[in-house]
Amino acid sequence: MKNSKHLVFYIILAVLMLIDVYSIFNAGNPNSITRNIVPDPGWDFLITAIISLMIVVTVMIMNSFNKVTDDPVYLSLLDNRVYIDKLREKGKSDQEIALSFSNKLNESNLGKKIAYRKAIKYLKRL
Numbered sequence: 001m002k003n004s005k006h007l008v009f010y011i012i013l014a015v016l017m018l019i020d021v022y023s024i025f026n027a028g029n030p031n032s033i034t035r036n037i038v039p040d041p042g043w044d045f046l047i048t049a050i051i052s053l054m055i056v057v058t059v060m061i062m063n064s065f066n067k068v069t070d071d072p073v074y075l076s077l078l079d080n081r082v083y084i085d086k087l088r089e090k091g092k093s094d095q096e097i098a099l100s101f102s103n104k105l106n107e108s109n110l111g112k113k114i115a116y117r118k119a120i121k122y123l124k125r126l
Helices: 002-025 041-064 072-079 081-089 093-103 109-125
Strands: none
Touching: 002 041, 002 093, 072 109, 081 093, 093 109
């Protein structure tokens, strides 16, 4: 059930993105396929904006399916909970723990920053 729901939303997202790209590059074109639906080219900008908004809403719906327990950062912190508790007993702050956690990742600087912020958020919950 979960995979089929995700697949449907991915297909909807792909179709909306294709339509959006077409409408962006053919806005105002008198020979556009959209002339069969909307004869006035003055509406092209509004149609493109509405399709883009539909893409944003679709992505937000897709993100709402994700759970905290699916996040690899959260799962890694749960696996190391005993070690995190020992670090806290030694007087380490959540920021220091999150920094050491993010530095051990083999990711780019942006990935480390994202992992650091997620780790701070999840450490407050632990």
